[in-house]
Amino acid sequence: MTPFCETFPEGSFLRLACDSAPRLLAGLATTFQLTIFAIGLGLVGGVLLALGRVYGNKPIYWVSTAYVQFIRGTPVLVQLFLIYYGLPAFEIRLDSLTAAIVGLGLNSAAYQAEYFRGAIQAISRGQMLAARAIGMTNLQAICYVILPQALRLVIPPWSNELIYTLKYSSVAFIIGAPELMATGQIIASRNFRYFEVFLIVACIYLVCVLVISKLLDVVEQKLKIPGLEMR
């Protein structure tokens, strides 16, 4: 125990919060790690799936559509169990954190794909025509003309997805990833002060969510295309 925490009375809420802080913050660090890698994996996967659904040929369209439907039609916990408990049957063994990153990332990819698809389809068809008309390949047009605009449009729904992923990362405690929720669970199971411990955990999530929304609002403002305020 740090001397600082001993300034609070034994058994008080503040003492509890202070004593638990180092472990909870370590858990939070893992939550961040989990969220960042999962949302990143989901971002890459989501863009590819969305491109597949908008521009892909028949087989690519069907594969990406089937993937999105499967993920959106099944509980994330089932998907997590398939990866953590199911894959070892195929000699693929992931530690709990990696399994959680992969599971949440693959899950997020399907949702992000739908946001990106909506954004890509909201870009006027003339943008693609104009890009092709000056001799760009399909891929160049997508990279330099369509995606830069679609990624701006997608920021508001994408902020929601980031917040969801941060909160949903708490289910990873079930497969034993040492994130914030799991840390809270361990602390509470030792001192039986469930209400207070999870109140602290809830507050930590809340602060993170508020900070992230604010940050993304700033990003959205910064990237706004001048003259297009009406969008």
Next chain:
Amino acid sequence: MAVSSEIVLRVEDLHKRYGNEEVLKGVSFTVRQGEALAIIGPSGTGKSTLLRCINRLTEPDRGRIFLEETEITSAHIDINKIRQQIGFVFQDFNLFAHLTALDNVRLGLMKVKGLSKREATERAMHELARVGLAEKAHAYPAQLSGGQQQRVSIARALAMDPKVMLFDEPTSALDPELIGEVLQVMQELAEEGMTMIVVTHEMGFARSVCDEVIFMEKGVIVEQGPPEQVFLNPQQPRTRQFLSKISELYGGVR
């Protein structure tokens, strides 16, 4: 500027069908070096489809198109190489909404032609100056008037050094007071000897600027000739009818 005898573009028996509707029913014509060709006619008669077939933004069903000696309808051609040589100006401008005027013109130079940023900037600024918009280089499309946007889109096409420019009703989406500035730029281009095909409802422009006029209806060329002939002495009754309708509406081509 004089029209040379050298043929830049040759369209042979072009056909295009959308479902049950045959939009182009065998269209053939040639465009010579330095020629300004106007295509006029009622809406929905395949004029825009014809232009889009020429750079294969729309794939024709049948027929052949040659740009100089190259058959661009051939399956073995790299269409992206061809499109660099054919400037296209859209009715609704289609400027890249997320880029400044300068970047709109520069993008193709850098990504398609592979110019360095410095070379591309120099060339892009030259083209923007050519359409009178050098001082708007750093404005975004949404900050420009329709006429200015269309002039930027002309600069964007010119920057690629096209052998021929296609204009698809370039002034139809503009407020009347903005039409003049775009037509002015196009007239200067024609006078500088740019080969161009202009689908337009601006009969005054077709008559005073263009060297040749095609009247199209229902997917076929009804009449073709120099503007004096088509406008003053049309051979086909249908052309006469169309032109008198137009002059009733707009107060005259004469």
